[in-house]
Amino acid sequence: MENFDLHDYLKARKAMIDQALEHVLPLPEGPSDKVVEAMRYSLAAGGKRVRPILLMAACEAVGGSTSSVMPAACALECVHTYSLIHDDLPAMDNDDLRRGKPTCHKVFGEAVAILAGDGLLTFAFELLAHPDMKNALDPSTLLDVVYVFADAAGINGMVGGQTADIIFEGKTTDAQTLSFIHSKKTGALIRASVEMGAMLGNGRQEQVKNLKKYGTALGLAFQVVDDILDVVGDEQKIGKPVGSDEKNQKATYPALFGLEQARKKAVQLKDEALAALADFGPEAEPLRAIAAYVVERDR
């Protein structure tokens, strides 16, 4: 792992995942073709594929093989994409553009966009529980993975965080509520990506626990940096308008503590993430590099 080049690594992994995602859904046909078209549209609309990459990297960090975990990696991207489709709806953030392209409801209409989100969320569980998965992975572990996944995506995780984000929009928010929103809205699924990878790679209990710690710190760091970029970022680079949090009176770290404190917090979280990897060898190098990248990125 000397001369490890994160840029090349991320590029190669993203290409692998993009290709897998292209083939994961059936082709649109029959009377319900529109919903599959919409799901494919949003799934193909790009993104860094952070969650699938983390799942694969965590699997390798415990010595597991990534050959059989691609459907699980795709499941994470399906759930992430569904959350973006529903977040963009007029009743939620009402966004017309996502990564520079028209949002799902702009292209397919609101009804089909709601159903495309529902379809992607449901499809994620189809992928994880597909009979083929049992050929390579232990059914009991797979069932635990389904649970971790659902828990992180649902009311204890993403759905809970998104609800709080909407309820507290425009209201005064304290540090505790902000931490609730951040750790759940984005943090839970990122943490679950790492945890699921460690479980699917048959990591020992102690390893899974440490990687869960890593994922928790990383997930929070990711969101803090997102907030910072919304203030100081380059619109061209991040692919969406900056200043939207302030406009929508969203609770953010920079808004509550100022930019300097937010930056300190991000570095502190990176250090926490790295500390959780102390017992791992060079096979965790990608995870270490990702932690540094997440905090230093400008997009």
Place this chain on the structure above:
Amino acid sequence: MENFDLHDYLKARKAMIDQALEHVLPLPEGPSDKVVEAMRYSLAAGGKRVRPILLMAACEAVGGSTSSVMPAACALECVHTYSLIHDDLPAMDNDDLRRGKPTCHKVFGEAVAILAGDGLLTFAFELLAHPDMKNALDPSTLLDVVYVFADAAGINGMVGGQTADIIFEGKTTDAQTLSFIHSKKTGALIRASVEMGAMLGNGRQEQVKNLKKYGTALGLAFQVVDDILDVVGDEQKIGKPVGSDEKNQKATYPALFGLEQARKKAVQLKDEALAALADFGPEAEPLRAIAAYVVERDR
């Protein structure tokens, strides 16, 4: 099973399921309490609990015990309820009332209603994959059940059927498209309820196959009778305005083939359902009575 009284049976089972549903979700608290409140509101809003009752009855038909399948029964009602919440949204059917009560988005707003649906769908998988489930049931079977469930709820089932229903609203529909919509929109989840019950009760392969046939016929019969009741039903009894299908130019059996043919079709489907139970003894009596009830009901 002599003197089997379906009315008492359904009443007792519904009471059991209502009670379980009351305790299945956490209490609303913290910054995301609104979404849990909305989920609880819609879950408690009543309904016949057809799907959970079918799961339990199918489990018993193969000689299984229902003591450990209640979470799976609740999972079915969570998914059914999520589908109603999303179907009622302004972008979909735009309904203000459901079972005589204001719909979820009318009470909690559109954003929270979308999230409540997402939360219920996700929670269903949490229930099925909960670590406690593995104490009583085989993990490999549970994983297969998750797959059957997700497949029936997703693009191959409910989501696909709902999409087609929306796309073809107001358009001329042929028998093939109507059959696609019916078998998927309502039929798939009813079929899955029976199939999941048979699997969780450790039914033999042949038994599961026959119960799947029963569930497929029953699911279609259920929808055909729903369509008939929308034409000739008593508003007071069915708890929603009649004539809404015609108003919304929905594809239905009575619209395409006339009332008499639709009634014949329902009876034919009931006979198919009963024929699939030929190899079962008195332990399948509730399923037989349910098939008759579904076709003869007036609400």
